[in-house]
Amino acid sequence: MAVTPGPNNILLAASGLAFGFRRTVPLLLGLAAGCAVQLLICGTMFSWASAWLLDARPTLAVVGCSYLFWLAYRLTRAGAxxxxxxxxxxxxxxxxxxxxxxxxxxxxxxxxxxxFIPKEGGLTYVAFMVVLSPLIQLPCTALWAWGGDRLRIWLKNDQSLRVFNMLMAAMLAAISGWMLVDELLAP
Known part of the structure; x- marks a missing residue:
């Protein structure tokens, strides 16, 4: 899932375009670290987290997708x-x-x-996932940041950049809307 289109990868591509690969590295590392921390917490408290998330899923979906819609809006207003x-x-x-x-x-x-965590649990499996996650995620997501960086060559004029930002914002909003509708309409 780390390499497939989604909110993080769209942000990475847009940041690579706007700032270049080197200045996008903090975003890249932060997303990988955030995922690893999420895995650590969810893995160690999975039984509790899964029960809590069932009740909290609609709220998380609304909050998360609202934030992603805001990011999409911000992307439409990105500078020249x-x-x-x-x-x-x-x-x-x-x-x-x-x-x-x-x-x-x-x-x-x-x-x-x-x-990947056995039913009986085990911190060894969680630790393995936490270490392995960034090793898999970083090369996958770096492709998006690098792709954005390479697009800088073709998107030097204001009009091309504006069209690109609008397309990226539309994809982010569409993905967010799809996830929100799917979550809220799920049985």
Whole structure:
């Protein structure tokens, strides 16, 4: 799931475009760290977390998707190429927090817990997942940041960049809307 399109990867591609790969590294690392922390907490308290999340899922979906809609809106208002130097890339700490409101991130982490932690539990499995997660996630998500960085070559003028930002924002909003509707209409 780390390499598939989703909110984090769209943010990485947009940040790579706006700031280049090097300035996107904090976002990249923060998202991986956020996922690892999420895995650690969900894995060690999985039985409690799964019961709590059943009741909290609709609220998490609304809060998470609302935040993603806000990010999509912000992306539509992203600056022109000449304004890039004044803009500030997403920090690693903010990226860690983004993971907590990302519905796809929750699905990925909870599925990993269900599929890879034995029913009887075991911190060894959790520790293995926490260490392995960034090793898998970083190369997958770095592709998105690198792709955004490479797009800078073709999107140097204001009009091309505006079209790209609108397309990325539309994809982020569409993914968020789809996840929200799917969650709220699920039986």
């Amino acid at each position: 190429p000449g304004q890039r130097e004044a803009a500030i890339p997403v920090s690693a700490v903010t990226a860690i927090l983004v993971q907590w409101v990302n519905p796809k991130g929750w699905v990925m982490v909870l599925n990993a817990c269900v599929l």
